[in-house]
Amino acid sequence: MIDLATSVTALSPQVTAPQGIQKVAAEFDDSVFSAIGQVDKIHGHADNALELLASGQQVDLHGTMIALEKADIALRTMVSVRDKVVGAYEQIMNMAI
Amino acid sequence: MDIIDTFNISASGLAAQRVRLQTISSNLANARTTRTENGGPYQRRSPIFEASAIDSFGSRLDRALSSVNISGIDVATGPGRRVHDPSHPDADASGHVLFPDIDILHEMVDLMTASRSYEANANVLDTTSELANRALQIGR
Numbered sequence: 103m104i105d106l107a108t109s110v111t112a113l114s115p116q117v118t119a120p121q122g123i124q125k126v127a128a129e130f131d132d133s134v135f136s137a138i139g140q141v142d143k144i145h146g147h148a149d150n151a152l153e154l155l156a157s158g159q160q161v162d163l164h165g166t167m168i169a170l171e172k173a174d175i176a177l178r179t180m181v182s183v184r185d186k187v188v189g190a191y192e193q194i195m196n197m198a199i
Numbered sequence: 200m201d202i203i204d205t206f207n208i209s210a211s212g213l214a215a216q217r218v219r220l221q222t223i224s225s226n227l228a229n230a231r232t233t234r235t236e237n238g239g240p241y242q243r244r245s246p247i248f249e250a251s252a253i254d255s256f257g258s259r260l261d262r263a264l265s266s267v268n269i270s271g272i273d274v275a276t277g278p279g280r281r282v283h284d285p286s287h288p289d290a291d292a293s294g295h296v297l298f299p300d301i302d303i304l305h306e307m308v309d310l311m312t313a314s315r316s317y318e319a320n321a322n323v324l325d326t327t328s329e330l331a332n333r334a335l336q337i338g339r
Binding site: 162164165168171172174175178179182186 | 202203206209210213214217321324328331332335338
């Protein structure tokens with residue numbers, strides 16, 4: 103979303119995006135990246151659990167399944183949020199000016 | 200309190216029931232064991248569970264919820280069951296043998312409740328996951 107703000111300023115050098123918008127965009131950017139990082143971490147846990155189970159070091163079936171389920175839900179949540187954000191972006195881009 | 204916490208609580212329940220199953224299997228396998236490293240018959244094992252707060256620094260709701268912890272495995276200290284069997288290699292001078300004080304029926308009932316508890320915890324997990332997926336479909 104920060105790209106949206108920077109592209110606005112790039113297209114019209116005379117009109118810079120208001121400070122407020124840039125700040126909000128940066129905050130949104132941060133939260134998206136931290137959320138993706140969180141999802142990645144949960145997937146790392148699932149990967150690790152799967153590896154331990156497969157190599158026979160840890161025979162914790164339910165632990166592995168739960169880690170996989172957590173990863174599944176985290177990914178689905180991320181995809182849902184992405185769908186919403188992309189939907190909002192498309193709606194704004196299609197706006198008739 | 201997010202959905203991951205619910206998963207963690209149920210996971211602790213599953214782990215606890217698995218330990219319970221393990222003690223039952225140990226008790227059943229050794230129901231007639233007369234020799235142990237410490238001498239004397241095998242002693243019945245039973246797990247000790249303790250509630251532990253999932254987040255003692257969290258909100259009021261989080262502090263009220265707890266997962267289950269296995270704080271230890273109790274080993275019985277009874278003398279065992281005295282059975283008269285002079286032909287047994289471990290019989291004492293009077294012909295008595297000390298067998299573990301394990302009631303197979305009791306263990307079987309314990310096994311049933313442990314397996315049902317495991318199922319119950321697994322069901323909570325499934326339901327939680329279903330609800331999460333349902334919530335993600337809001338507005339589709």
